[in-house]
Amino acid sequence: MDEMLEMGRQVxxxxxxxxxxxxxxxxxxxxxxxxxxxVKKELKQQHGFLHGGVxxxxxxxxxxxxxxxxxxxxxxxxxxxxxxxxxxxxxYIVARATAVYVGKNQAVCRCDVxxxxxxxxxLCATAQGTINKLG
Amino acid sequence: MDEMLEMGRQVxxxxxxxxxxxxxxxxxxxxxxxxxxxVKKELKQQHGFLHGGVxxxxxxxxxxxxxxxxxxxxxxxxxxxxxxxxxxxxxYIVARATAVYVGKNQAVCRCDVxxxxxxxxxLCATAQGTINKLG
Amino acid sequence: MDEMLEMGRQVxxxxxxxxxxxxxxxxxxxxxxxxxxxVKKELKQQHGFLHGGVxxxxxxxxxxxxxxxxxxxxxxxxxxxxxxxxxxxxxYIVARATAVYVGKNQAVCRCDVxxxxxxxxxLCATAQGTINKLG
Amino acid sequence: MDEMLEMGRQVxxxxxxxxxxxxxxxxxxxxxxxxxxxVKKELKQQHGFLHGGVxxxxxxxxxxxxxxxxxxxxxxxxxxxxxxxxxxxxxYIVARATAVYVGKNQAVCRCDVxxxxxxxxxLCATAQGTINKLG
Numbered sequence: 266m267d268e269m270l271e272m273g274r275q276v277x278x279x280x281x282x283x284x285x286x287x288x289x290x291x292x293x294x295x296x297x298x299x300x301x302x303x304v305k306k307e308l309k310q311q312h313g314f315l316h317g318g319v320x321x322x323x324x325x326x327x328x329x330x331x332x333x334x335x336x337x338x339x340x341x342x343x344x345x346x347x348x349x350x351x352x353x354x355x356x357y358i359v360a361r362a363t364a365v366y367v368g369k370n371q372a373v374c375r376c377d378v379x380x381x382x383x384x385x386x387x388l389c390a391t392a393q394g395t396i397n398k399l400g
Numbered sequence: 401m402d403e404m405l406e407m408g409r410q411v412x413x414x415x416x417x418x419x420x421x422x423x424x425x426x427x428x429x430x431x432x433x434x435x436x437x438x439v440k441k442e443l444k445q446q447h448g449f450l451h452g453g454v455x456x457x458x459x460x461x462x463x464x465x466x467x468x469x470x471x472x473x474x475x476x477x478x479x480x481x482x483x484x485x486x487x488x489x490x491x492y493i494v495a496r497a498t499a500v501y502v503g504k505n506q507a508v509c510r511c512d513v514x515x516x517x518x519x520x521x522x523l524c525a526t527a528q529g530t531i532n533k534l535g
Numbered sequence: 536m537d538e539m540l541e542m543g544r545q546v547x548x549x550x551x552x553x554x555x556x557x558x559x560x561x562x563x564x565x566x567x568x569x570x571x572x573x574v575k576k577e578l579k580q581q582h583g584f585l586h587g588g589v590x591x592x593x594x595x596x597x598x599x600x601x602x603x604x605x606x607x608x609x610x611x612x613x614x615x616x617x618x619x620x621x622x623x624x625x626x627y628i629v630a631r632a633t634a635v636y637v638g639k640n641q642a643v644c645r646c647d648v649x650x651x652x653x654x655x656x657x658l659c660a661t662a663q664g665t666i667n668k669l670g
Numbered sequence: 671m672d673e674m675l676e677m678g679r680q681v682x683x684x685x686x687x688x689x690x691x692x693x694x695x696x697x698x699x700x701x702x703x704x705x706x707x708x709v710k711k712e713l714k715q716q717h718g719f720l721h722g723g724v725x726x727x728x729x730x731x732x733x734x735x736x737x738x739x740x741x742x743x744x745x746x747x748x749x750x751x752x753x754x755x756x757x758x759x760x761x762y763i764v765a766r767a768t769a770v771y772v773g774k775n776q777a778v779c780r781c782d783v784x785x786x787x788x789x790x791x792x793l794c795a796t797a798q799g800t801i802n803k804l805g
Binding site for chain 2: 276279280281282283284285286306307308309310311316317318319321322323324325326329341342343344345346347348349352
């Protein structure tokens with residue numbers, strides 16, 4: 266595994282909430298990041314779908330990763346906006362983020378979240394937000 | 401406890417992810433909802449603060465509650481936007497939502513999320529979103 | 536008229552686009568701002584309502600004003616989100632903004648835009664955004 | 671010129687505010703739309719840049735166009751979020767939108783707005799929003 270992905274995984278392992286959710290960093294390079302989360306029972310809402318809060322966690326976290334990939338590791342998600350388009354009920358979700366604009370102290374990033382069932386991907390949410398350098 | 405709050409709590413208890421997080425519905429009336437979440441170890445990120453994904457979960461869920469309080473129980477969060485303004489590191493967070501506009505099929509709602517330490521509240525995030533009636 | 540409002544009006548008069556639209560600054564104090572725009576023919580869309588772009592201009596500008604009222608005059612709107620809830624078709628619209636959070640370099644602000652017909656106000660849009668200090 | 675673009679231009683010509691701004695529809699097909707706006711004096715703010723309200727108008731309108739291209743002509747922008755990343759000070763701006771998700775009654779769409787100077791494009795804003803079918 267490459268060094269950057271390895272480093273990103275260590276950060277994820279140091280986030281107790283990400284461990285609780287079972288998130289896995291499956292891609293991390295300058296300007297892109299990918300997070301994978303299993304659609305397991307403890308993460309669902311009352312109708313059997315993945316809870317929207319898990320999807321928003323995925324967006325929040327993958328946006329921070331991609332922001333960190335271009336701004337350096339000390340970053341914070343300042344804000345984001347998410348549109349949910351389909352409930353997630355597959356095997357897992359995958360959130361893929363890219364940096365749309367990189368400035369000195371902030372990056373504007375986007376991510377798409379896909380529900381994956383039998384290796385078929387369907388968009389379930391899309392988000393856009395601002396990542397800021399700390400300090 | 402009043403009937404509406406009791407009903408709201410049953411819905412929350414039926415959401416495995418809300419149980420995992422330890423969320424508690426502390427207010428639920430027509431046009432308002434309040435959710436409380438302990439700042440416990442498993443919900444943190446790598447610097448010891450509450451993970452942003454927990455705050456976004458709180459926003460997502462309390463917005464859906466307040467939307468449901470005015471539109472009826474079968475609702476879905478279509479989208480929301482959240483601004484994080486301070487890391488949460490107190491005893492618990494409380495998310496309070498109100499309906500700003502109620503139409504036939506959708507409600508535009510807002511919430512403020514406060515970090516509470518020794519009973520002192522500090523704003524940690526604010527969100528605005530759209531809740532839609534299902535079907 | 537007080538000094539701060541007078542100063543704010545001079546800035547507005549120096550914005551050719553605000554002059555073109557016919558915007559008027561009707562309130563400006565530390566932490567609040569109010570902008571008024573006539574619902575005139577040249578500002579409409581094809582169905583006779585005020586164009587959504589005029590409403591978004593109002594949000595963008597009044598958010599920058601309230602941000603400037605707490606951060607100092609050299610500010611920029613970094614981002615905002617707007618929900619339209621009713622078409623504007625009255626006599627004028629009024630956009631009122633407040634600062635929800637003020638940090639060293641940024642403020643998170645909100646505004647409500649009302650359609651006013653025969654002195655009766657109806658909410659037509661609501662917005663939330665980030666204003667940043669320049670430089 | 672193709673029929674769809676011609677129809678789109680007639681709608682734009684019927685919007686007095688778009689005429690006032692001098693917007694031109696330069697692309698319109700199922701799932702995509704492009705709007706061009708000259709950076710002229712009357713559209714500026716006090717520092718000589720294009721007013722942010724013009725950029726938000728461009729986003730609002732091009733998102734409605736692309737939504738209409740997939741949902742039918744009777745649509746309304748329900749909400750959008752915009753991040754400004756650079757002031758526009760070139761010859762014109764161009765806003766390009768695509769539909770990210772198309773449902774029965776709503777579409778989630780995105781647009782990028784570029785500042786164009788001597789035929790060189792620089793991103794100046796990016797937006798994401800929801801377009802709804804009317805009625």
